[in-house]
Amino acid sequence: MTMGTKLNKEQEALCLLLCQALTGQRSPSPAGIFRQADMGKVIQTAQQHKVLPLLYEVLCEEGTGGALKDADRKLTERGSRIAAKQSYRLLFLTRSLTEALEEAGVPVLVLKGAGVGALYPVPEMRKSGDVDLLIPEDRLEDASELLAGKDFLVKQSQHANHHLAFRSGDGIDLELHTMLAEPFRDNGINQCMKRLAPEYFAQREYRDCMGIRLPVPGEAHQALQLLLHMLQHFLRAGFGLKLLCDWVVFWNRQEVQGIVPEFLRLAEDCHVREFSDTVTMVCREFLGLRGDLPMGRSRDRRLAEEFLLDVFAAEEFGKADKDRMVIVQENSLWAYMKEFHYQMKLNHPKASPHVILWPALWVVTLVVFLRNNRKLNRGRARDILRNAGDRSRLLQQIGLDR
Numbered sequence: 001m002t003m004g005t006k007l008n009k010e011q012e013a014l015c016l017l018l019c020q021a022l023t024g025q026r027s028p029s030p031a032g033i034f035r036q037a038d039m040g041k042v043i044q045t046a047q048q049h050k051v052l053p054l055l056y057e058v059l060c061e062e063g064t065g066g067a068l069k070d071a072d073r074k075l076t077e078r079g080s081r082i083a084a085k086q087s088y089r090l091l092f093l094t095r096s097l098t099e100a101l102e103e104a105g106v107p108v109l110v111l112k113g114a115g116v117g118a119l120y121p122v123p124e125m126r127k128s129g130d131v132d133l134l135i136p137e138d139r140l141e142d143a144s145e146l147l148a149g150k151d152f153l154v155k156q157s158q159h160a161n162h163h164l165a166f167r168s169g170d171g172i173d174l175e176l177h178t179m180l181a182e183p184f185r186d187n188g189i190n191q192c193m194k195r196l197a198p199e200y201f202a203q204r205e206y207r208d209c210m211g212i213r214l215p216v217p218g219e220a221h222q223a224l225q226l227l228l229h230m231l232q233h234f235l236r237a238g239f240g241l242k243l244l245c246d247w248v249v250f251w252n253r254q255e256v257q258g259i260v261p262e263f264l265r266l267a268e269d270c271h272v273r274e275f276s277d278t279v280t281m282v283c284r285e286f287l288g289l290r291g292d293l294p295m296g297r298s299r300d301r302r303l304a305e306e307f308l309l310d311v312f313a314a315e316e317f318g319k320a321d322k323d324r325m326v327i328v329q330e331n332s333l334w335a336y337m338k339e340f341h342y343q344m345k346l347n348h349p350k351a352s353p354h355v356i357l358w359p360a361l362w363v364v365t366l367v368v369f370l371r372n373n374r375k376l377n378r379g380r381a382r383d384i385l386r387n388a389g390d391r392s393r394l395l396q397q398i399g400l401d402r
Helices: 009-023 031-036 039-048 052-059 070-103 113-117 137-148 187-202 219-234 241-251 254-269 273-286 301-314 333-347 355-375 381-398
Strands: 109-111 130-134 152-154 163-168 173-177 205-209 212-216
Touching (some): 009 052, 039 052, 039 070, 052 070, 070 130, 109 113, 113 130, 113 212, 137 163, 187 219, 187 254, 219 273, 254 273, 273 301, 273 381
Antiparallel strands (some): 109 130, 163 173
């Protein structure tokens, strides 16, 4: 990503298509954009961001679909069928697991997945690859034992401290979360997440998700969790268009307009109001978020475009660019050192409180970083650090560089 670069024609076309798919509103004169764009590249980008199934209906319409080649049309159709099958597969699994946990007396909430998919015009078309459940931290052992009896095994490789990853016998991933997101470098956010955890279960609701009743967070709390999820990925390698689409369909519903004050209070308490404003502005400018939504303080439109370019560069979760791994608060040696130390603490939560062990833990963290770099075919360490520094300027513009 180059700061200041404008969206290209393919990116503009994809935003317009998503806007139409998410809102059901058709632009009066979109044909010019689609004639100028390479629709094959538009389809490819949509596939990389896991939003291609959302476009099936609008791509079949005259004026957009007419520009598609047969191969692109077949790819879109195939992606839609796969997404629909996977959606129902995960939906029924989610119901089975939540019912079993509730029967065992374990409070549980569905994060993202079917709970968010239900908000889309065509719920089956929101692609999802796993199941995410939130449970109280003191019930993790009970939940793990229950899952073991349902053919779920703890994955050997765990990449977080506050969720436990499982895989079923038929290859479905499940994450049991005990926090709304993994810890941030900002202790204010972490303290807020810890403080709010009991509220999530106290204010849970049951939503009809494609005909299935599932426990989900209350509206304002769900919005905060979606935002924290985005921020967590943004501060690492980034995230793609799908999470912005979630934000649009959540807030475009008339029934949530009344919870805006409560959500903004939660965002202020968690120190994420600036990020919320930026995400809201991007979705309003480019993806069809309703203009009368009473939130999202006015920001420079160039910032919205630069943020969206970062999203395009990241693809789904920062997988597109081999040089993307983290974002630092400022482009300086001290910032890189602080980030390295922070990653050490995340990777060694039990040992890191002991200062005497820090030198050894730094060495271990560096060795693991270099080994993973090579194993995952990432870019050179120097290029990764340069990319993190470049993205830090975006962080400062948003106002998250504390």
